[in-house]
Amino acid sequence: YTVYLFSRDNVKDIICMGFLFGILNASVAPKFSMGPTPSFTQLLVSCPKMLLWSWSNLFLFNLHNQRHPEAVAEDTLNKPWRPLPAARISPEKATSIMYLMYFIVLLVALCVGGLVPCLLEMVFCLWYNEWGGSSDPLLKNLQNGLGFACFFAGPFEVVTGHSVFSGKCKAAIWLGILVGCITTTSHTQDFRDKEGDRSIGRKTVPLTIGDQNARLIVAVGVVGWTSLASWYWGGGWIQCxxxxxxxxxxxxxxxxxxxxxxxxxxxKLWPAWILGLFLLPVL
Incomplete structure (x- = not known):
């Protein structure tokens, strides 16, 4: 249960979205030059592998993200149920488990697939949590986009057994478009917490460039990337x-x-928009 509490906040937005991306895009794998369409049985057998890949990488990220003293102090106020502020585990033990997870995550990727997304996610995890990447709100948005792309690519590679760079890199280009979508719109989550973020001195996009400007960036991102994604897949009005x-x-x-x-x-509407984009190559 303690392990679950580390990742509870991210089950819907990372594990579930990555799982959906993998399943939906695997159903049209030939469009990406990623092998034949898996049978229903193959999809079913791949489900535990996809979830294991996603959870192991997410748990490693959560350990990095929640172990620092400032993170524990903030969670004590806002999320006291998390393992470290609830004293279910010590920071020292969490750090030891974190180092062990590197071997487990690599072993999982070697066994089920998705090695390249796994290695990239490790780099982005260190950049975000240990190398100061999260201190700049604009850079943080980019890291969110890159991180999400890894959590999309991993399950997709697991279920198809092929790299997202296969063929003419159509899957990689698609992931690049989604990186742009997330980079320009993920700060939508920050509008609801403006007062709390201001009180603790946290830098977010709305507080850095202004509320109206930040909302306009979201609007441009939604319209611009939806248009590009629709063009990329040659979608008709029903598809889009x-x-x-x-x-x-x-x-x-x-x-x-x-x-x-x-x-x-x-x-809460943001994932629905992302899901709508996921469906473009499928419909």
């Missing part, structure tokens, strides 16, 4: 309708209701 509908609803909420409740609701 969910992405545009979810993106439009998200932007309407973003500008119409700027209260904490409204911004919280807008952030």
């Amino acid at each position: 309708s969910m992405a545009w509908a979810a993106g439009g609803w998200m932007l309407g909420s973003l500008f119409w209701n700027r209260t904490r409740e409204g911004d919280t609701f807008t952030w």
Whole structure:
């Protein structure tokens, strides 16, 4: 249960989204030159492997992210149920487990696939948590995009048995578009926490460049990347309708209701827009 508490906050947005990306895109694997379409049985057998890949990489990231004294102090106030502030485990023991997880994560990737995304995620994890990458809000957005791409690519490689750089790198290009989507819009989550972030001196995109400017960047990102993704997949209006509908609803909420409740609701719409993009190569 302690292990689960480290990763509880990220099950929906990282593990579930990565799993969905892998399953959906594997169903059209030939479009990416990543082998034949897996059978239902192959997909079913791959599910535990995909989840193991995602969880092991996420757990390593969480250990890095939550073990520092400043992180423990913040979690004591905002998320006291996490293992370190709840004294379920000591920082020293968490650090020891973290080092052990490097071997486990690599072993998992060697056994089930997704080695390159695993190695890249390790680099981005260190950059974000140990090398000061999270201190700059704009750079943090880019790291979010790159990190998410790794968590999308890993399960996709596990289920297909092929690299995202296969063929003409169509899968890699698709992931690059999604990196752009996430980089320019992931600070949507920061609007709901502006007052709390200001009180503790945390630098976020809305506090750094201004609330209105930050919202406009989200709007440009949603419209621009949805347009590019739709063009990339040559989608008709039916194929693109969910992405545009979810993106439009998200932007309407973003500008119409700027209260904490409204911004919280807008952030809940963000995964729906991403899911709409996921469906573009499938429909």
